[in-house]
Each structure stands twice: as structure tokens, then as C-alpha cells.
Amino acid sequence: MLDVKFIRENLKAVKENVHARSVGNADPDAVLSLNQRRVELIQQVEGLRKERNENAQKMKGQRPQEERAPLIARGKELKEELASLEVELGTVENDLNRELKNIPNMTHPDVPIGGEEDAKELERMGKLPEFDFEPKDHLALGKELDLIDFESAADLSGSRFYFLKNEAALLELALINYAMTVTTRYGYAPHLTPDLARPAILEAIGFNPRGEETQVYNVEGHDLCLIGTAEITLGGMLAGKIVRKEELPIRLGGFSHCFRTEAGTHGRESRGLYRVHQFSKVEMFAFATPEGSEELHTEMLEIEKEIYNGLEVPFRVVETATGDLGAPAYRKFDIEAWMPSRNNYGEVTSTSNCTEYQSRKLNIRYRNDENQTQFVHTLNGTAVAVPRAIIAILENHQNPDGSVTIPKALRPFMGERERIGK
RNA sequence: GGAGAGGUGGCCGAGCGGCUGAAGGCACCGGUUUGCUAAACCGGCGUAGUGGUAAUACCGCUACCGAGGGUUCGAAUCCCUCCCUCUCCGCCA
Structure with missing residues (x-):
């Protein structure tokens, strides 16, 4: 706030x-x-x-x-x-x-004014795949290669749940390992976080834990919510603390499961892995001084680009326009990966600088050079959100024979396998 | 889940109805001393809200001793609920 x-x-x-x-x-x-x-x-x-x-x-x-x-x-x-x-x-x-x-956070002066269509494209990387055959979407690939089972999951848990099977299960683990390895190299201390948290923490981060349009699940009989992202637990970790300036920036990398009700999205993206109720994600989170936060924001974006370059998936970087920023964000960059089935780019990562908007509510401060307490800046960024990464990998790396080539960066985490199927 | 013991400032730790925003110690900051370091000595040292003010300087007031209620003229201190930690038992991956 x-x-x-x-x-x-x-x-x-x-x-x-x-x-x-x-x-x-x-x-x-x-x-x-x-x-x-x-x-x-x-x-x-x-x-x-x-x-x-x-x-x-x-x-x-x-x-x-x-x-x-x-x-x-x-x-x-x-x-x-x-x-x-x-x-x-x-x-x-x-x-x-x-x-x-x-009242939303203030906005960085460079942020384009407008809605979703006014997002500013900053750059494109990678070459779009050219198929000399009819490419399949990830649903078809997932079924034919016996990787994803939506039907059984729907019977058990409802729509928008899924089983990852066989190489897809290994692919998830590989993506997590890969993302953790890259973020750790940049100094983001690896964390595995709780998947549930108290509503007060969710609220401080900027989520609406209760009410009709809530994006998160509440656990009946307990004062707990399933988290929508590790941003909640990583940010909440220092709630109420005063840190020394020398400790900043604090870089955290966190793996968690993420749960989203997707209220109000019925009918949109209702098939496939794009919009699901549960997924795995590796998240970056940082606490910074006001002077240091912009540079850190750039760093997070660079790490995200490195990760997607490593996955050999074409993507573009966009800066979100004012109307599309969440309340806590001062500025936000998204990476959108090419998804052949959509014949378009789809959001796969997002990094925000939330300045003091979250820390004021979380009460996380540091002592400045005048020995006064001051709110830290908080930043977050997606390293890998697994299902969307899987969409991009399956669809971009499919071969004429129906197999899928595994990106080199992931092979060390998949027993050096090179392809899925045939 | 059952029984017990606790949660006090950056940390350790006393207090157990009014003399306590909180002893003492450590850490930290300033100073004296010192060939250098160490030690010793002196002083300072919580956070927030609100008022005065140009002021994030200074002064006053109010609040905060895990959280929220209650008892009382008055609560860190007594009572209740909840959360958390530790020990033991049970259960369990």
C-alpha cells in the first residue's frame, strides 16, 4: 500500500x-x-x-x-x-x-499508458520454427507421446488439473533443476517454501485471500490458504524484520507449487496446460534498497531471458502497460514464448518491481546511512513456470515423426536423453 | 492429539498489579587512554503514531513486553481465546 x-x-x-x-x-x-x-x-x-x-x-x-x-x-x-x-x-x-x-502503486515514468494491447515490445529473441509438416499442439503431443493425462485428472480433481507422465514428469523435474541451477549461479539462495500460508501474509503481498473473486483456495477449518506463488512465502519470510543495509540486496530463489482458482476465467484457455489450477514454479524474489531496485529488476529480466534462451524457445520481451499492472507493481516485464498452437506468443514469465508497496504492509525495513529505518523495495520474477514451459518446449521442438527434441540445457537433468518418443 | 514449560528491545536475560519503555550483559555508535592491536573508562543507543516546527533536527504526548479480547481507577505483570517454541507421550511419511 x-x-x-x-x-x-x-x-x-x-x-x-x-x-x-x-x-x-x-x-x-x-x-x-x-x-x-x-x-x-x-x-x-x-x-x-x-x-x-x-x-x-x-x-x-x-x-x-x-x-x-x-x-x-x-x-x-x-x-x-x-x-x-x-x-x-x-x-x-x-x-x-x-x-x-x-490505491495502486505509483508507476515508473517509462511505462506505456493503456491496456493489454498497449504493451510495448522491447525485443525478440530466437527464430520462429518453420515446420514442413502440420505441427501439433501440446495436447495432441501429450496424448500421443503418453505424457499428459487430463481426463483422469478431471475425474479426480476437476477440470484444469492434469497428470504429467513419463518424460513429462521428468521434464518438470529437469526444468526445476535447471532453473534452480541458473538462479543459484546468480546468487539467489535456493529455497523450498511452504505451499500454504496465512491469509494476512497473502493480503500483505497484494492478494485478495477472501471474498467472491478470490484467486486463491482457502482451507476449510484452518486459517490458511494455498499459495498462488512462492512470492507470497518468500516475501513473507522477512515480515516485521529490520535488516542491515549491508545485507541488501537479499536474493532468494524459491520452488513451490502454485494454486489458483482462476475465478472469472471460465471458458478462456479452458483446454490444455496454459491455464491450470495447480502448477510448479521456481520464483526469484529480492529485497533491495530503493537505489538498487531498478538494477535488480533488469537483472531478473536478464536471468529470465537466459533461461528461455537456454530452452531454445523463441520469445519476445514486453513491458506491461499501465492498465495491465497489478496493484503492487511499479513496473513489469513479461517474457512471452512462441506457442505454435496459438500461432502467437504466450506469457511464460513476469518480473515486477513493487518498490515499497509490499514492504510497507509487510513491515520490512532497513537502516539507511542516516541510521533511519526505511522500507525496502521488493521484486519478484518467474524463473520457470513449469506447464507453460512444457507447452513451449513440446510445441517448438516437435519433429516430423511426432517426437520431441529435448533442449540441450535440460539434458544433464534427464540422463542425457535427447528426445521424447521414437 | 494428550501432559508440562515458555514467548520481554538487534541478541541474551531480569521483572510477575502503580517506583518499568522496561534492570543487567552482549553487540553497535561517539569520546578518553594507547607505539599498534586488545583491554579499561565515560557517554549514547528500540519502533511507530500524533502535536509543536520549514524540518526525516529537537521537544512533548500516546501506544507497543507473541496476537486478540477481558478484569482493574491503573496490566509486561491477573483471567480467557488463539498462534508459536521447547520437553515428554501417542500417532505418522
Whole structure:
């Protein structure tokens, strides 16, 4: 979330930003009026508390009854006045937080204005495959090579679940190993994270853990959600901590399963591996100083490019436009891999600089050179999201005989096998 | 899941209704001393909100001793619920 003071002092810019990002339910004016009410209440409450404390001080030690009686009576009055004001203050603070959550992060000046179609293509890498035969989509390949079983999974778990079988199972493990190896080389300390987390953490990261349109699963009877990404657990790992400046940047690499309800996407991408309820992912996460975060963002993008270059999959890099940024992101780059079945590029990674938007809520700070505490910047980026990587590999590396060539980078993790099938 | 013991500042650790925002130690920062290092000595050293203010300087007030409720004129201290840690038992990959 943004700092209320920042909103007050930059109201015009905040409103323009809300507009550019087309966030309909964000109301900066409501934030300010609620905050004003909050400050008034704080002043009243603190005045009463001061009086209460003074009153109580007068009763230290032994006092004759006739001296105590009026003080106790006054104390009781103060207690009642305080109680009702504190209730009101609590309500106002809840309302304020709700409004504050709706205000998105500010936006990097280079971000293109607009919606999905206004994303800016930054570069293309790799050569699009030219097939002199009719290429198959990953569903057909997955079936014919006995790699993916959607039908059985649908019976067990519902639509958008899948079994990975045989070489596809090994392919997942190889992709994870490969991504972990690359990120570790760049100093991202490898982590295997919990797949469940408390809703308060999800919320601080910017997810909506509860409510109709929630993207995450809740576990009935427990105060837990299945995580949608390791960003949640890696970011939450330092919640409430103050780190030393010398420790920054902190680079973390994390593997987790990711669970998404995909609420509101019924009918879209309903077949195949593109949009599924559960998948494996290796994620990068970093805590940085404000001065260091942009450079780190570039680094994450470079790592993502290296990984996809290694998979020998053609892709393009796009910068997301304002209207398509999630609330916490200040700036976001996506890699879109070529997917022959779509005859188009499909998003396979995403890296965001969230500046202080998450750390303010998570309360993660560091001491700057003046020894003052300051919020760290947080960044996240996909190293490998397995199912989409599998789509790109199967579809781009298919051969006329129906087999699929395994990219060289993955072979060390697959017993040096070179192809799947025949 | 059952029984017990705990959760206090960056760390260790005292406190167990008003004298405690919190002793003492370590770490850290400044200074004295010193051939250098070490040691010793002196001083400083939590976070946040709010008010005064040009001020992220300084001063005042308020809050914070795992979280949330309660009792009380007054709670780190008493009570309740929850979370977490440790020991033992059970169960289990």
C-alpha cells in the first residue's frame, strides 16, 4: 500500500495514476477524509489516555479512602469515554485500510499508458520454427507421446488439473533443476517454501485471500490458504524484520507449487496446460534498497531471458502497460514464448518491481546511512513456470515423426536423453 | 492429539498489579587512554503514531513486553481465546 502522507502530499499525481491504471474502485479522496477523521480521533483518544494515566498516578501508594473515592469515580468515567471513542477509531481505521488497499502503486515514468494491447515490445529473441509438416499442439503431443493425462485428472480433481507422465514428469523435474541451477549461479539462495500460508501474509503481498473473486483456495477449518506463488512465502519470510543495509540486496530463489482458482476465467484457455489450477514454479524474489531496485529488476529480466534462451524457445520481451499492472507493481516485464498452437506468443514469465508497496504492509525495513529505518523495495520474477514451459518446449521442438527434441540445457537433468518418443 | 514449560528491545536475560519503555550483559555508535592491536573508562543507543516546527533536527504526548479480547481507577505483570517454541507421550511419511 501507499503511505497516506504521500497520498496527501501528491494527491493530483495519485489521482492521475489511478486513472492511468484504470483502477475503478480506488478513491484517494476517501482515503484522505478517513485519515483526517482518524487523526481527530487519535488526538481525542490520546488526550483521554493521558488524563487516565495522570489520574491513576495520583493513586500510587496508600491513600485515605476519601481521597481515593473521587479519583476512582473519575477513572471510571474516563474508561467509558475512552471505550466508545476507541471503537469508533477502530472502525475508521478498518475503513481507511480498505480504501488504502484499493490505491495502486505509483508507476515508473517509462511505462506505456493503456491496456493489454498497449504493451510495448522491447525485443525478440530466437527464430520462429518453420515446420514442413502440420505441427501439433501440446495436447495432441501429450496424448500421443503418453505424457499428459487430463481426463483422469478431471475425474479426480476437476477440470484444469492434469497428470504429467513419463518424460513429462521428468521434464518438470529437469526444468526445476535447471532453473534452480541458473538462479543459484546468480546468487539467489535456493529455497523450498511452504505451499500454504496465512491469509494476512497473502493480503500483505497484494492478494485478495477472501471474498467472491478470490484467486486463491482457502482451507476449510484452518486459517490458511494455498499459495498462488512462492512470492507470497518468500516475501513473507522477512515480515516485521529490520535488516542491515549491508545485507541488501537479499536474493532468494524459491520452488513451490502454485494454486489458483482462476475465478472469472471460465471458458478462456479452458483446454490444455496454459491455464491450470495447480502448477510448479521456481520464483526469484529480492529485497533491495530503493537505489538498487531498478538494477535488480533488469537483472531478473536478464536471468529470465537466459533461461528461455537456454530452452531454445523463441520469445519476445514486453513491458506491461499501465492498465495491465497489478496493484503492487511499479513496473513489469513479461517474457512471452512462441506457442505454435496459438500461432502467437504466450506469457511464460513476469518480473515486477513493487518498490515499497509490499514492504510497507509487510513491515520490512532497513537502516539507511542516516541510521533511519526505511522500507525496502521488493521484486519478484518467474524463473520457470513449469506447464507453460512444457507447452513451449513440446510445441517448438516437435519433429516430423511426432517426437520431441529435448533442449540441450535440460539434458544433464534427464540422463542425457535427447528426445521424447521414437 | 494428550501432559508440562515458555514467548520481554538487534541478541541474551531480569521483572510477575502503580517506583518499568522496561534492570543487567552482549553487540553497535561517539569520546578518553594507547607505539599498534586488545583491554579499561565515560557517554549514547528500540519502533511507530500524533502535536509543536520549514524540518526525516529537537521537544512533548500516546501506544507497543507473541496476537486478540477481558478484569482493574491503573496490566509486561491477573483471567480467557488463539498462534508459536521447547520437553515428554501417542500417532505418522
